[in-house]
Amino acid sequence: MCGIVGYIGARQAPQVVLQGLKRLEYRGYDSAGVATLAHNGEITIRRNVGKLANLEAMLADSPLTGHIGIGHTRWATHGAPSQRNAHPHLGMNGRVVVVHNGIVENFLVLREELEVEGVQFQSETDTEVIVQMVERYVEAGLEFGTAVRRTLKQLHGANAVVVMSLDHPDRLICARLGNAGGITLGIGQEEMFIASDIPAILEYTRQMVFLENRQMAQISQRDYQVMDLDGNPLTAEVHNIAWDPVSAAKGEYKHFMQKEIFEQPQAIIDTLRGRADFENGRVSLPEMNLTPELAQRIQKLFIVACGTSYYSGLAGKFLFEHIARLPTEVEYGSEFRYYNPIITEDTAVLSITQSGETADTLAASEQAQAAGATLWSIVNAFGSQSMRIADGCIPMQAGPEIGVASTKAFTTSLVDQYLLACALGELRGVLSPARLRQLIADLAQLPDLAGRVFDEDAYYQELAAHFFKAQNFLFLGRGINYPIALEGALKLKEISYIHAEGYPAGEMKHGPIALIDETMPVVAIATKDSLYEKIVSQIQQTKARGGVVIAVATEGDEAIAREADHVIYVPKTPPLLAPVVNVIPLQLLSYHIAVRRGADVDQPRNLAKSVTVE
Numbered sequence: 385m386c387g388i389v390g391y392i393g394a395r396q397a398p399q400v401v402l403q404g405l406k407r408l409e410y411r412g413y414d415s416a417g418v419a420t421l422a423h424n425g426e427i428t429i430r431r432n433v434g435k436l437a438n439l440e441a442m443l444a445d446s447p448l449t450g451h452i453g454i455g456h457t458r459w460a461t462h463g464a465p466s467q468r469n470a471h472p473h474l475g476m477n478g479r480v481v482v483v484h485n486g487i488v489e490n491f492l493v494l495r496e497e498l499e500v501e502g503v504q505f506q507s508e509t510d511t512e513v514i515v516q517m518v519e520r521y522v523e524a525g526l527e528f529g530t531a532v533r534r535t536l537k538q539l540h541g542a543n544a545v546v547v548m549s550l551d552h553p554d555r556l557i558c559a560r561l562g563n564a565g566g567i568t569l570g571i572g573q574e575e576m577f578i579a580s581d582i583p584a585i586l587e588y589t590r591q592m593v594f595l596e597n598r599q600m601a602q603i604s605q606r607d608y609q610v611m612d613l614d615g616n617p618l619t620a621e622v623h624n625i626a627w628d629p630v631s632a633a634k635g636e637y638k639h640f641m642q643k644e645i646f647e648q649p650q651a652i653i654d655t656l657r658g659r660a661d662f663e664n665g666r667v668s669l670p671e672m673n674l675t676p677e678l679a680q681r682i683q684k685l686f687i688v689a690c691g692t693s694y695y696s697g698l699a700g701k702f703l704f705e706h707i708a709r710l711p712t713e714v715e716y717g718s719e720f721r722y723y724n725p726i727i728t729e730d731t732a733v734l735s736i737t738q739s740g741e742t743a744d745t746l747a748a749s750e751q752a753q754a755a756g757a758t759l760w761s762i763v764n765a766f767g768s769q770s771m772r773i774a775d776g777c778i779p780m781q782a783g784p785e786i787g788v789a790s791t792k793a794f795t796t797s798l799v800d801q802y803l804l805a806c807a808l809g810e811l812r813g814v815l816s817p818a819r820l821r822q823l824i825a826d827l828a829q830l831p832d833l834a835g836r837v838f839d840e841d842a843y844y845q846e847l848a849a850h851f852f853k854a855q856n857f858l859f860l861g862r863g864i865n866y867p868i869a870l871e872g873a874l875k876l877k878e879i880s881y882i883h884a885e886g887y888p889a890g891e892m893k894h895g896p897i898a899l900i901d902e903t904m905p906v907v908a909i910a911t912k913d914s915l916y917e918k919i920v921s922q923i924q925q926t927k928a929r930g931g932v933v934i935a936v937a938t939e940g941d942e943a944i945a946r947e948a949d950h951v952i953y954v955p956k957t958p959p960l961l962a963p964v965v966n967v968i969p970l971q972l973l974s975y976h977i978a979v980r981r982g983a984d985v986d987q988p989r990n991l992a993k994s995v996t997v998e
């Protein structure tokens with residue numbers, strides 16, 4: 385996903401913009417650029433392909449100055465990664481410059497119209513139609529804001545833009561159309577900031593405004609105004625962001641992913657804070673706006689999500705059906721939005737999303753809500769679209785998750801589903817007070833149980849040294865741990881580029897067992913629960929065919945050591961909460977293997993932290 389930063393104030397804009405882009409590197413990109421309006425009244429641009437270091441070197445050789453500027457990290461959608469396709473993009477006559485996130489779905493039609501009018505395009509990007517249109521309207525005499533609004537109204541698709549004009553050195557205009565990633569305004573002392581995400585500007589201010597869909601804002605050094613696309617002023621809530629800049633930095637860890645894996649016990653504490661009432665054995669989820677009438681009316685729950693969040697929903701199905709007795713279906717956002725699901729007023733849809741900006745999840749959510757479903761969301765990114773459109777929401781409160789590979793958002797979303805299942809179970813009258821009290825009591829020990837997994841980190845490093853050259857991995861699990869096998873496989877493949885598959889262990893005999901040989905390690909989640917004997921049997925079948933097995937087992941289980949080649953012990957955990965603990969060894973194993981392979985752990989190739997395009 386592209387990153388956007390804008391600045392106007394007393395500081396040197398190029399430095400503020402570049403620093404902000406560095407804070408957004410985790411979003412994935414292939415080129416970057418900065419534009420400023422210098423004192424001599426000229427718009428000057430520096431842009432380069434590759435990492436920000438290349439742009440930084442360019443700026444060192446040929447510095448930019450100015451107190452107003454915009455910048456961008458590009459994740460190519462239209463036009464290959466190249467200097468000419470990198471943002472910012474300048475109008476043909478050099479009067480307007482734009483950075484953009486999203487896709488202008490009708491850009492070919494608009495481009496042809498502009499070419500007929502004599503515009504010469506300099507790039508293959510969809511973005512360039514935006515800047516050429518604004519510039520033509522400005523040159524036709526339209527006021528700057530009007531020129532931008534008229535342009536925006538012609539764009540199809542989800543887009544976020546920031547526009548700077550040669551004729552208006554005292555202001556920037558930004559806008560959000562659809563769900564192409566957010567536009568956040570940072571309100572400083574005699575300075576203003578624009579960013580696609582909080583970490584880019586958190587070191588300067590905590591006062592932030594989040595633009596909603598089809599809103600724009602004009603910012604100057606001392607003021608800002610949010611408005612709709614007809615120019616009508618709007619009042620926007622100013623949020624005080626409690627995150628501290630340090631927590632958005634790596635600290636003593638080598639990678640953001642490593643930091644976020646180790647932060648999970650604290651993230652679990654934070655997501656429980658104010659919600660699990662251990663004294664009275666109750667759950668409090670005020671942002672969910674639940675009532676007994678609503679909880680009893682809902683007869684079907686769809687969980688929609690993508691990637692890791694989808695696997696969290698697969699585990700959540702067990703919680704909602706087991707604890708709240710609520711029939712639950714889990715679907716990929718990209719599938720749900722196209723298969724015409726049966727939605728009635730008795731349907732609830734729960735979206736699970738770390739970024740709150742995933743296009744497939746958002747589209748599925750909005751479609752379900754429009755069809756009459758009650759929309760709930762479990763989201764980490766504060767102020768994101770998923771958080772704003774939901775009828776009820778549980779903020780994960782996991783703090784910024786910067787590593788592309790999702791870890792603490794996964795475990796906190798499992799805990800949040802557990803809390804929601806308990807709340808729904810109580811309101812639906814299917815949970816006795818005693819059962820509810822026990823379920824809440826089980827949560828109290830979870831942070832400590834998760835924390836104890838890290839005692840074995842040295843052993844995970846040994847395993848990684850042993851297996852990092854493998855070309856294929858198989859992950860097996862049963863019941864509520866089957867989604868954890870899927871998540872373990874995804875973690876490994878997305879950061880180490882090793883092919884890995886997750887499979888329900890009971891399915892091995894229906895095909896995958898043909899793959900077994902000594903070159904393909906098999907990770908089996910075999911912690912003590914009602915399916916333990918079954919998974920041990922699958923381990924034995926795998927071993928009988930020459931397979932190599934790494935078992936995740938419950939501490940104290942000595943029998944498993946006779947079956948598996950390697951055993952990772954985890955603390956004994958109540959079965960419904962076991963996925964939270966069982967996934968951590970898989971995260972650590974994947975992390976250490978990827979580090980051994982010299983992979984770019986925080987920014988794996990081809991991936992973005994939040995996929996805001998289809």
Ligand code: AGP
Binds near residue numbers: 736739740742790878
């Ligand atoms: C997980 O490690 C990946 N980064 C990816 O699958 C991610 O979970 C997916 O894109 C969904 O993102 P979201 O939770 O922000 O919606």
